[in-house]
Amino acid sequence: MNPCLAELRNVSVHYGKRCILNGINLRIEKGDFWTLIGPNGAGKSTLMGLFNGLTPHNGGTVYFKGKSVSSDMLGEVRRQVAHVFQATDLDPKMPLSVFASVLSGTYGRLGLFRWPGKKEKNLAMQSIEIVGLAHLAQRPIGHLSGGERQRVALARALAQEPELLLLDEPTAALDWRAQRDICNAVATLRETFNLTVIMVTHDLNAVFALAQKVAMLRAGGMLWQGGAQEAVNADLLSRLYDVPIQIAHSGERMAALF
């Protein structure tokens, strides 16, 4: 068993009287690739935010590297946990280049009143090269397509040199090619840097292709968690989404049909 990097023990989240997550237990080991799946409103993004304190919890304990995550250590945790959000619209006139955006990934670790030096600039450039955008490094970020912008977000996360990478629906609202590019980039990053990854997604095919472990959330509770191979189960997935789902096989690849 690999050492534990992060853990949720009996964690609950309430917004007022509304229960968002209830009694969640999840153990993330170093090098794991987890995907969180479930219907809209199940609490997937809320759960993901627990690991870097973006989601405040009302019950239970969140651990990161063996320590309970409290408000006074949020800064320290956030510098080690990179978070990639869904692609959002950007003003095409935004005065921010791809390079400057990726370089900003190093600023959390660098701290206040310190300027990025050669080390940080090299790290940013390497991250841009890894996601295949070196030719766009000086381009304004607002001029990129949605898929390219998500790869910039991945590069920014990588420049943070994180121990844990959180991906919140990184392929949402992207075309097929951009989705494939993002999935390939994530797979490359994980293999190259042995990153621990937690990804929220609605794309079951990405789950089958990338994940080692799967957590299924439904109505704020953990319906099932286990290995990715066992998760490819039509009955289980049908129960999760409340629609009949079939699994199709094409060679070694699998696809969900609904």
Next chain:
Amino acid sequence: MALLGGSVCGAMGVFVVLWRMSLVGMCVSHAAFAGALLALWLGAPPLAGGLAASLGAASAVGPLAEKPGFSLDTAMGVVFSVVMSLAMLALGLMPGARTEGLSLIWGSLLTVTLFDLQLMAATALLLFGFVFLFFKEIEAIMGQRHAAVAAGIPVKGIYYACLILMGLVVAFALKAIGGLLIYALIVTPAATALQITYRLSRMFLLAALFGAMASVAGLWLSFHWAVPPGAVIVLVSSAILVAAMVFSPKKACRIEQASPVEQSNQG
């Protein structure tokens, strides 16, 4: 004062334009206006009233803007109406010729004292010092605020510092520019700079330059035409914005770049 006030308002506008704080900025600037008029009606120094109201509004709208699921648009619309009503009420209740009160609406650079100038110089030092010291954080927050929070950058602290600075800028520039028009001098030069550059450092410099240019030119024209300076300053500033939009190098740049981006998507 025209140079200093114009450049400070212009540079302040970069935050308003890039961090999409237009409504927040509008409320803070009009709260300062209402505060100054209420102070004048109560017989207190208008500068103190403007300062208290703008700092109060800045610290009140900050938490409102942070509240999840809260309709900021609606709240700011209501706050804006209330502060404008208070301003008009104070003006209506004011006895006598109301000359000083009316000058707060249109602004009067010619009545500015040495003390006003010293306050504005101190604010300029604070603002440009803030931009210099926290430039990388300001850049990181721009357009990717959630990612900056998640990376451990103290976004909230920087945002609140920026709101306080806006309160100071508005309060100290109110007498010169006027309560109805100061917000335009904050937003317009920054919007003009955005048409021209893709670099944040240049955007700060250009916004300050356009603000100073509009103030000096507006003051000169208002002196020659014997009209309120605030109105002329804002009209000059808007004319520069229109010219920048028409001749913006970004227009050509985007048309040229459209095809390679399209190709990379397809290929």
